[in-house]
Amino acid sequence: xxxxxxxxxDICNGRQVGVSLxxxxxxxxxxxxxxxxxxxxSGGKEWNEETIENFLRLVGRDYIKRVxxxxxxxxxxxxxADVRDxxxxxxxxxxxxxxxxxxxMVWEDIYNSxxxxxxxxxxxxxxxxxxxxxxxxxxxxxxxxxxxxxxxSNQRIxxxxxxxxxxxxxxxxxxxx
Amino acid sequence: MELAKKIEQLFKDRCAEFKQxxxxxFGVYFSPSENLAYTAMKKFQAKYGRIQxxxxxxxxxxxxxxxxxxxxxxxxKIDIESQLTGYSSAGCITYVELSDSAKNNIDALExxxxxxxxxxxxxxxxxxxxxxxxxxxxxxxxxxxCPMCGSKNIQRLRRVTGYLTGNxxxxxxxxxxxxxxxxxxxxxISSSLEG
Numbered sequence: 164x165x166x167x168x169x170x171x172x173d174i175c176n177g178r179q180v181g182v183s184l185x186x187x188x189x190x191x192x193x194x195x196x197x198x199x200x201x202x203x204x205s206g207g208k209e210w211n212e213e214t215i216e217n218f219l220r221l222v223g224r225d226y227i228k229r230v231x232x233x234x235x236x237x238x239x240x241x242x243x244a245d246v247r248d249x250x251x252x253x254x255x256x257x258x259x260x261x262x263x264x265x266x267x268m269v270w271e272d273i274y275n276s277x278x279x280x281x282x283x284x285x286x287x288x289x290x291x292x293x294x295x296x297x298x299x300x301x302x303x304x305x306x307x308x309x310x311x312x313x314x315x316s317n318q319r320i321x322x323x324x325x326x327x328x329x330x331x332x333x334x335x336x337x338x339x340x
Numbered sequence: 341m342e343l344a345k346k347i348e349q350l351f352k353d354r355c356a357e358f359k360q361x362x363x364x365x366f367g368v369y370f371s372p373s374e375n376l377a378y379t380a381m382k383k384f385q386a387k388y389g390r391i392q393x394x395x396x397x398x399x400x401x402x403x404x405x406x407x408x409x410x411x412x413x414x415x416x417k418i419d420i421e422s423q424l425t426g427y428s429s430a431g432c433i434t435y436v437e438l439s440d441s442a443k444n445n446i447d448a449l450e451x452x453x454x455x456x457x458x459x460x461x462x463x464x465x466x467x468x469x470x471x472x473x474x475x476x477x478x479x480x481x482x483x484x485x486c487p488m489c490g491s492k493n494i495q496r497l498r499r500v501t502g503y504l505t506g507n508x509x510x511x512x513x514x515x516x517x518x519x520x521x522x523x524x525x526x527x528x529i530s531s532s533l534e535g
Contacts (some may be wrong), residue, residue: 171531172413174448175441180527214533221533226455227413228447308480308487311444 164188164210164245166301168203171221177263177295177312181229182222186210186246189236191267197314201235210245218249230231233265238273238289240282241253247285250292256317260291267300270332295335296321341423344404344433350500355429367430370403374500377402378515397522399515402430408523414438414452417526422459435465435499439528440481442468448527 165187170176173183185198186272187207191224192199197291200206208214222230230253237246246264253260266273276283297313297320305315312320348368355366373380377399403425404418414436421434434456442449449466456464471482475491482494484501498508498520505511508514508520 168530168532169527169533172415172529174445174526174527175439179447180451208534217533217535224415228451237458294495311441 164242165204165207166210166214167198167207169218172227173231175312176231176233176260176265177229179261180226181261181263182218182227183233184218184230184237184256185233186235186237186242186248188239188241189234189267190239191300193267193301193303195306196301204241209234215249215252219252219256222253225262225292226293229261229263229306231263231265236267237264238266238268238286242284243285243289247289250289254292261295263297264289264293265297268298270296270298270319270326274326277284290323290327295325297324344424345427345445346426348404352427352429366527367473368428369430370425370428370432373400373402374503374516375513376400377519380512381515384430397515398518403428405434408437408519411524411529412526415455418452418456418461418464422456422461425461427484428462431463433463434461435467436526437467439525440469441528443464465499467499471495472497485517 166184167187168183168185170183171183176183185201187201188204189202192202196202216223221227232246232250234242236242250262250264253262268286273283273286276287297318299315299318302315302317307314307316310316319332320335322333322335351368355368358364358366360426374529381395381398381400384400388395396517402488404421404427404535406412406420412520417436418434425434427440438452452466453464457530469481470479472479472484473486473491473494474490474493474495476489478486478488480487482496484518486494495506496506496508500508500516509517
């Protein structure tokens with residue numbers, strides 16, 4: 164995997180104070196995308212042992228309560244394995260950190276998939292480890308810059324663990340003001 | 341940091357001496373010096389010229405503040421400034437600059453304020469860019485044109501040290517205007533994972 168950018172102190176891509184990792188590469192190419200420079204899978208910088216270690220060290224700081232993965236596309240076939248491994252490391256070292264993942268896919272396509280393709284399995288495994296999924300492609304016709312933590316009104320800020328327990332989507336409604 | 345503490349201690353000690361000598365209440369005030377920051381720099385430059393890292397800008401940085409252009413997060417800024425606020429007996433302020441997205445993240449605001457209080461910062465402030473479209477009323481950090489209606493009639497409210505100003509490009513002296521221009525946000529900025 165490659166990554167496009169990193170915010171070591173982020174308050175705009177999720178609740179609380181967090182870090183944000185913008186992975187490189189996205190197959191969706193939504194019209195009006197806020198960072199099309201992240202589309203090309205060979206752009207950005209190398210995500211290697213050194214960057215992962217630096218990343219985890221910065222996640223470990225006491226005042227960091229959350230880690231957000233966005234992009235680019237963290238859950239697309241090309242990136243999902245490395246994102247899964249990174250989330251696994253975070254859960255192991257810092258189980259109390261909240262994890263947010265942004266995806267252009269929709270919840271139902273990930274959750275209801277019964278395929279045994281490795282990438283589908285990895286996406287379902289990620290759901291078991293994270294707290295919030297912001298799902299759906301950016302739809303320019305539904306663009307609304309006043310919405311917190313998302314770009315268009317079709318996207319949902321999903322409480323993942325509640326949704327898994329409920330066997331259906333539960334939205335973090337208190338963010339929808 | 342040691343040099344900074346030594347300087348602040350000197351001020352503090354002198355105030356204590358004056359107190360004894362005159363039986364009056366002297367104190368160290370970390371002043372915002374809206375005008376002095378600029379006029380004192382003009383005088384300094386006239387006498388000593390422009391010296392790198394000392395007098396290359398149009399203003400002196402106030403009191404014990406981290407210079408506004410230094411990229412660091414709110415917690416790192418509080419860590420530094422909270423070591424110096426204790427030398428002031430007459431007043432001081434520590435502030436951080438956040439991006440407009442803070443309005444959607446009350447949890448983050450609370451955490452930053454609590455952190456400052458835990459570090460014994462006596463007076464803590466958060467600055468947010470507050471631009472308002474005078475056509476449709478939309479409030480945000482706005483570029484040249486309003487993203488809602490396209491108007492270019494934008495009022496730009498900024499906090500320049502202690503004061504809110506409707507238009508900082510006119511209401512303040514040249515030094516303070518430059519200070520506003522040089523500011524960096526302390527959150528949501530690109531940072532390195534290399535090295």
